[in-house]
Amino acid sequence: MRGPVFGAAARCRWARRGRAAGAGAGAGAAPGAAPPAGGAGGLDRRGDWRALPEAEVRGRAGAALLALRGGRALLERRGGAAGGRLGLATVPLASLEAAPAGAGLAGPLLLLGAWAAGAPAGSGQAPPPLFAAEVGPDFEPEGGGAEFEWHGARAAFADLGDLAPAELEALALGHGLNEWHRRTRFCSRCGEPVVPGGNGHFVRCATCGAQDYPRSDPCAIVLMYCGDWALLGRKAAWPPGRYSTLAGFTEMAESLEASALREVWEESGVRGDPAGLRFLRTQPWPFPRSLMAAFEARAPPAAPDAEAEAETEALNRAGVPAGAHEPTLQACVACEEELEDVRWFHRRWLNEAMGGVAGAAGARLESSTREVAPGVPFRFPGQGAVSRELMDGWRAAAPPATPLDALSDAVLCPGRQKYILVLVEDPASGSGKLVVRGLAAAAYHMDVFQHFFGGDAQLDLPAGLRARAVGGGRIEHDPTRAQARIFGFSYAYGRAPHTAAAKALRKEFPFLEVETSDEGY
Secondary structure (H helix, E strand, O other): OOOOOOOHHHHHHHHHHHHHOOOOOOOOOOOOOOOOOOOOOOOEOOHHHHHOOHHHHHOOOOOEEEEEEOOEEEEEEEOOOOOOEEEEOEEEHHHHOOOOOOOOEOOOOEEEEEOHHHOOOOOOOOOOEEEEEEEOOOOOOOOOOOEEEEEEHHHHHHOOOOOOHHHHHHHHHHHHHHHHHHHOOEOOOOOOEEEEEHHHOEEEEOOOOOEEOOOOEEEEEEEEEEOOEEEEEEOOOOOOOEOEOEEEEOOOOOOHHHHHHHHHHHHHOOOOOHHHEEEEEEEEEOOOOEEEEEEEEEOOOOOOOHHHHHHHHHHHHOOOOHHHOOOOOOOOOOOOOOOOEEEEEEHHHHHHHHOOOOOOOOOOOEEEEEEEEOOEEEEOOOOOOHHHHHHHHHHHOOOOOOHHHHOOOEEOOOEEEEEEEEEEEEOOOOEEEEEEEEEOOOOOHHHHHHHHHOOOOOOOOOOOOEEEEEEEEEEEEEOOOOEEEEEOOOOOOOEOOHHHHHHHHHHHOOOOEEEEOOOOO
16 A cells, blocks of 8 residues: 655644544544654654654654664673674764764664653653664664664564563664665665655665655465474575565465465475464564555365275274374475475474473574474574464464373384384273384394383383284484384284374474385395
């Protein structure tokens, strides 16, 4: 939608909208009175100030500046110590008036709105105006002992986890407007230079008079899930080991809902169920100018084939309850133009990797318990990103914990080993779980069962649970290459449905490439 047209006519239209609002806040307000605060974060954007001369707004008492430089924002360490919380640093605008070249403003002043934090608490003073602007390379803030730091705007917005909601809104608006002005230098109609207007909220062509306004590109960001599995991907440009939800732009004449499902399918080959799409919220993402619409989407299991039907038949013959069967997930393949990798992650694995169902606090961005590869921790989005909110919300929706959750889904040794597929049941709840146990030192499959579940050892079985083997075979495990091959059978327990064993392995080791074969012993 086009932004407001400034000038006397615009003020009249704003006033008419206020009177037409009936009993809402601001109804019947006198011309020039403050409209309701615009953003949920608490920054009062004061659209009426945009029509005023810049000199009049910047001359108001307490006018302050959010300093930006090369995609970075000036922050202030609060609390003194190095571990203190970071917040937006604002400097008196008047302090830049007489700054020498290179130490003052290096771009247009961009009005963000009225900044409540700039008025002394309890003073009763009106919040002063807050601007943002690019500053020169020699700019040095003066803060009477304050500790200032430059941080990338994107990292400050999404990863630090320190900024208050009003600070996040001011940072997003300031950075977004600044980048828009940096990219919008010439008229889209005639190609001549443009000049800022509306205190930074539009540009006007000095030749033909055409006006242009900042816009946001709608994007869908999606957590696709199937049962207790979530689909995550990574871009090659991201830090090693970082995975997140999938996202993409909404195309011309396309709904957000349609783009959510289309983008996941194009990037991963996984098709979602339109009936299982749920909208959560939007988030401005001014990097450079997106508006993210966050969805959860349910993916149906893969269509059953002969292999899946044989697995189900084998498990039913072994008396494995239906609740212990894992779904056959749709195959996912990363679109090379978009992603470096995409794969399914089990909810329990993500909860352990990311710090439990409540999520990790503060600026924690990597796992201390789970790795993508040796020495490479699993990394995830910061608290400020809606992708993290999607992941945390889905993780928190886990079913109530049971004693079965204490069991690892798979335990393997390096190299060739005998393995058993074990059904562990909780008689109290009637639930069950299939787990894999491998042991390279075992001469017989019964030795594997005895080691983990029998005799006095009881190494892996919480009290009250009971276990029985439903099949066995062999596994060749190469941890250096993250590969495993499941094959063969057990004389004692029969041939395990190896595809069911492969699912248990992938729950515990999502980066393990697993191959199954019915050949060999």
